[in-house]
Amino acid sequence: MPKLSRVNDFVVKFANVNGSGSASANTLFAKSILRMGVPVSPRNIFPSNIQGLPTWYEVRVSEQGWLGRRGGVDLMVAMNAQTWDADVAEVESGGFLFYDSTRAVPTSKLRGDVTALGMPLTALCNERYKDARQRQVFKNIIYVGALTELLGIERDTVAKLIGEQYKGKEKLLQPNLDSLDLGREWARANLPRPFELKVERRDAVKDRIFVDGNSAAALGAVYGGASVCAWYPITPSSSLAEAFQRYCNKHRTNADGTKRFAIIQAEDELASIGMVIGAAWNGARAFTATSGPGISLMQEFLGLAFFAEIPSVIFDVQRGGPSTGMPTRTQQSDVISCAYASHGDTKHVLLFPEDPKECFDMGAAAFDLADRLQTPVFVLLDLDIGMNDRLCAPFAWDDAQRMDRGKVLGAKELDEGRAFGRYRDVDGDGIAVRTLPGTHASRGSFFTRGTTKDRDAKYSEAGPDYIENMTRLQRKFETAARLVPQPVVQRSKEPTTIGVLYYGSTSPAMNEAIELLAAEGLHLDAMRVRAFPFHHAVPDFVASHETVFLVEQNRDAQLKLLLTHECQIDPARVISVLHYDGTPITARFIVKAIRERCGAAVRAGAGAGKGSGHGKVSR
Amino acid sequence: MTWIARPKFHHASLAKNEAGCTRRDYEGAISTLCAGCGHDSISAAIVQAFYELSIPPHRVAKLSGIGCSSKTPTYFLGASHGFNSVHGRMPSVLTGANMANRDLIYLGVSGDGDSASIGFGQFAHSIRRGVDMIYIVENNGVYGLTKGQRSATADEGSMLKKGDVNTDKPIDMVSMAIKLGASFVARSFSGDKEQLVPLLKAAIEHRGAAFLDVISPCVAFNNHAGSTKSYDWVREHNEAVNQLDVMEDHEEIVLQQAPGTVEEISTPDGTTLRLRKLAQDFDPTDKAGALDFLERHGAKGELVTGLLFVDRAPKDMHQHLGTVSTPLNVLGEAELCPGSKTLAAINASLR
CATH class of the missing domain: 3.40.50.920 (Rossmann fold)
Structure with a gap:
């Protein structure tokens, strides 16, 4: 069987045990290739578990810049005995299997068409380190050392990344560098050279950034002027709200410690969306981040937001079905439940970002759209873009850009005698004018409710009033088609x-x-x-x-x-x-x-x- | 309901308060509830309380869930923005509204179905968070708008109009509120305006989560013999622990001759609560004592009313969150958007 031979175009997959500290070592591996100027796209394939279950990290190296999952594996780094058989089976014919050879693996467990590269990792590690935790953590760095040496990734590139990682924690720096070199030296002395899979320095990454979609969307919300966030933890969306908190702490905190934002981790998704609706009704830009099960729980409120015409932004990081519903796997399966969320004749605006750059752009634009259209706007990410680091164009922002707060009458306009009827289609685009609570002592107040109302927000159960409102909402949706991002x-x-x-x-x-x-x-x-x-x-x-x-x-x-x-x-x-x-x-x-x-x-x-x-x- | 609309205009000599408003300015649309409904008395008490405190009506946001009680915000403070949200979810909408603008007064109106059943979770968590609000439960022990089903505050052994006897344990909203950390907890009776109005005023002045359970008989479905939330039953079993005067800026607003001892409680905003104690062993600043008192008197079938608990130094949600004093809803690009230079630095950190 001829061996695969590839430069800057292959797939490496790490099979690990969850909680073993492999994540940061694997990210280090992926980033070091990026720093060689070669595009990579890594993907975490992880269980709904904190410790013990299998987890994988798949790195696609592609000088051409293909960032999708390729399928198949050229080099398997098999560090988990539980999944050995399946991992070995997944390797492409002519590919390579890197494993811990401290204990001999019977030939029957290997494949004739796959080159086995054994490294006595545990033995090397036990010899060098006495502490159990150190043995575990440094084992990961040692295999990164061996692999980077094997693939031709420059030592200085990896060392520089480790330096950045441990900036301010210099005590940890040297031991990590030592482990790296231990791995590299062993590989140089013991593994076949030259190796058939190679990373060669290029300039194919350019100015692109490497970031996950959840962080990007959260940053978009910061730039888009969101000041209220209410959320409930759910994989794979939690890191979006957490990133918003992180960015706000850094960029929206005054010198005296006071904050120009408010975040509440609510008791459930119903409360999350309720808070968003309350805040948006009261004039703040507000959002929640959730996933499919959360969307299901929010249905009633989403209908209220639609009919009461309250701008609100929902980031839905999609995953599989209910309860134990593949929470750590990706899908685009909330399209219908978001588009028609709630009872009654509802239809909602959906945005589909393709990568973190668009998560940022749409994350900001969603607030303008929501304010302009006075309706919920869904940004539909999924686990694949939400939770994986992805190479994308750098974020950009025009400082001249202003928030579009839509049709809101202030005290001045009301004083000038501007007529106000909350649900009147004054401009023919289906979008009515709204006022915020507390604006004016005698003008512009109204009562917000579902659909039992007339064009002036007075209580009405009359059929013609209902129909007038519903046809206006239809007109508004036609306006939305002109305002949303074009295909x-x-x-x-x-x-x-x-x-x-x-x-x-x-x-x-x-x-x-x-x-x-x-x-x-x-x-x-x-x-x-x-x-x-x-x-x-x-x-x-x-x-x-x-x-x-x-x-x-x-x-x-x-x-x-x-x-x-x-x-x-x-x-x-x-x-x-x-x-x-x-x-x-x-x-x-x-x-x-x-x-x-x-x-x-x-x-x-x-x-x-x-x-x-x-x-x-x-x- | 009342079918005769009162004219909007009013006599020029009608007394104005310090906000320049007449009492009529605090009224709303005509009630569509049943004649004699306790809820209408509560609405009237709300009108009186806000009028007497001279609070400009438009600086109040009134929010509710679903049910008879949740309809009432239409019937008072017509110049305020109102929000009739979804069943049991007023607390979250109010919390969000408060997050957006800490400068308004938030009045949440709910019922026992809305707060003790479908909305029990949101009631609990909004109280826990110390949302600065007046949270009123208009408690009649029955579902009115869906015609007479039992609610979770109905007493064990009480009888529905059709004769069914309740065997489930009742939820005591005031004990729950005290346990959950409300910094102002009171109970009153819709038929006792002298007690209710000062309690409402004290709750409005309170800067924290103020909870009021107001027993409000349902004349249509829960005012019969066998009910424990009927006018007759409540009047017979009411055990008032105190009566309240509220002093604002050290100038007494309500002054009445009262028996018993008087205790003054100063609050940080300059309001003084004067308690005329009826029950000598009751101290509303003693949380454990209040719970014990409620338990002991409840066991005797007594309905304890009055100011049950007050925290002298309440903390509200914004203090917990550390938000700026400016309402978030007026912040602009300069305060919210970190700008392109910062973004360039963020980009650099992601390479």
């Missing part, structure tokens, strides 16, 4: 009749799939949907392509359901590509699914000579 189109290099729609965290895998398919002669126009309600460009895109795929990470084709229903499209016009096993979607998966559908037609086209890009598909 992004990527035209194929060759003319094609095939189009593909996708959204959110599917982006990196899709980008790669488009290129892989093009190399096979299958050309696709691609449209990345960035928001609901849909801009007319989305149904136009479907209409202008003979074959249309919609790639999503859920079982029930939720965005297809929304699209075909809302835009009155024949569902047979849209072919779903669905990935929903809880792992992030891969380019390989998309390529296979689309190739299976289009392959025959394309081959026929290619056989005819010219125009291999004109994919024809029969269904």
